[in-house]
Amino acid sequence: MPNNAKNHERIDTGEQQVGVMYARSLIGATEAAGQSEAILAEFDSFIEDVLDKLPQFDSLLSTALVSAEEKAALLDRALKSQASTLFLNFLKVTANHGRLNCLRAIRRAAHEVYDKLRGRIPVVVRSATPLDAASEKQLTERLRGMLRGEPQLVREVDPELIGGLVIRVGDTVYDGSVARHLEQLRLQMIDRSVHEIQSRRDRFSHSA
């Protein structure tokens, strides 16, 4: 999942909103043509193999100094031999609306829209040590029952958790790590001591 793997990618909420609109239309078109997987793969490759590797091309597409027609013509010349017609058309439409700067947001949203359509749910699993195959399978089974969808595991290893699992689905985090249990225990002990001190002090002042 690109959106979770690149956890610290910059998010612009305005671009995000535009991205969702374009992504929905793109997926709508690809679904109709039955080529969603292929187009998404093409999209990934375009971002990773072209834009990421040729930052000047990226800025050429993003800049407002170049007119939409010129951009469309440029895309035509550069990609005609390799890209599918549908994807090229999508790029040209985006260029015409001056939204080529939002391509990354559109890709992120497109993956989300497609996953949702297929009932796939991205789940980030953080553990102290890498999970073995058996427990991963068990976890997937449990998540499948819980989420009513196909969990897509993204594994992260964080030794600071000490043990246990932290599972993140959307904005909700289920934290069952040992580190948090210890922290909770610490807070509970402080709480109880405060109560203890208070009740002792009250006893003190009443008798006085």
Add this chain to the structure above:
Amino acid sequence: MKFRADEIASVIQREIEQYQSEIDVREVGRVLEVGDGIARIYGLSNVMASEMVEFPNGTIGQAFNLEENSVGVIILGDYLQIAEGDEVKSTGRLLSVPVGDALIGRVVDPLGNPMDGKGPIVTSDRRPVEFMAPGIAGRQPVKEPMQTGIKAIDAMTPVGRGQRELVIGDRKTGKTAIGIDAIINQKNSGVKCFYVAIGQKESTVANVIEALRAAGAMDYTTVIVSGASSPAPLQYVAPYAGTAMAEYFMYNGGHCLIVYDDLSKQAVAYRQLSLLMRRPPGREAFPGDVFYCHSRLLERSAKLSDELGGGSLTSLPIIETLEGEVSAYIPTNVISITDGQIYLQPDLFFAGIRPAMNAGISVSRVGGNAQIKAMKKVAGGLRLDLASFRELEAFAQLGTDLDAATQSRLDRGYRMVELLKQGQYVPMDVFDQVLSIYAGTRGHLDKIPLDKCAEWESGFLTFIKEQRPDVRAKLVETKDISDDLAKQFEEAIAVYQKQFASKYDEVQGVPATAGKA
């Protein structure tokens, strides 16, 4: 005393055995941008308005703006350690502060953390910072006096328990002094005091705390400090936090006094937050809900009904005006919210009339019911008399010849003004106030030279205490001036007049060393 390690170990073991493991479920978001005390968060899709959120370094924030794609959060603490991309968790709780007896005598920040180096505040009681004001059924009319110990205020614009009396004036006109004197005067009255310092220099606050300590007032006072260097969100929540601490006592049947020093700075902090959050600016660039910001705060001051314990919370909000401009946005707002105002004027202040209260435009809308009967009798027309005296005085300055009646009115006025002057940190007992004002309004000072008035007054109060304690005792007992008692007053004053006059006949030039009242 010796510690036994095994005992401690067994306690910890018991704790661990009792510990129930639960999976912690929470909402998270990610910091998009941070700065100037605010952050914008992506995610947190189910966060509620005013909910507390927690940053990775333990700093607390409050959801302030819920937008379509992001959540605006005000950061209550150090925002310099928060970075873009940090995970933010929602807590499902509203902002609350510790309350209770443990806070009395302490200096705390708006989140209830101690700032006086006297160790942790041990209390498990907490109250939400934002709390609904009691409704109509939960209140009763203000009818008990809340003596400020300042003659001019107690006589002319009396404050009752549960009242909101605004103190308004330019810088350096003695606004804070009124609040401090009122706090000092609550000694032995059982009223708990709260002083909320918002956006002030830390050195000024330190001076105030020192003054309170020197007067023995810190024994029943809590100081909530959010200085000029603390971020705007803390300055914004400080008055609500102070009120929450005071409400604890009010809802437990106690009486409290809270001084907000000052609300104009709080409004400025709120304006800063709102503009950073891109809320639309209105008049003077304040957001549209700045009125609500103050009204919901001041509505929490109340005199509770007997069913709710009859507690009260009196507030003295302070507003600083610029060049005497009371018709600016914030002053008019707060004037319309409060139950009266004490207006302090710079020219009076520099003329040596302190407290520099302008009797003409200072009012108290409910406090009259709260005056003791004796004070009502002696000070009934005082405010209007003084106001008309000011007009007459301005007229007399034209240098025209005055008839005897006007001249005598002027003389009376000068002497009343002299009598109402009062030093800082020397609040006066209400019965002493009644005695002085009685003497003044009945014209017993008319023959005394102006510069001897203060001396006459303090001598008179000492005289009553030492030579006619019966008169004072009766006044304290009945809290009223019957005709009989008035006659005794007249007798006592006649005797004292002779003593005072003789002192000056015998030892010319040597001032009497009469003790302070």
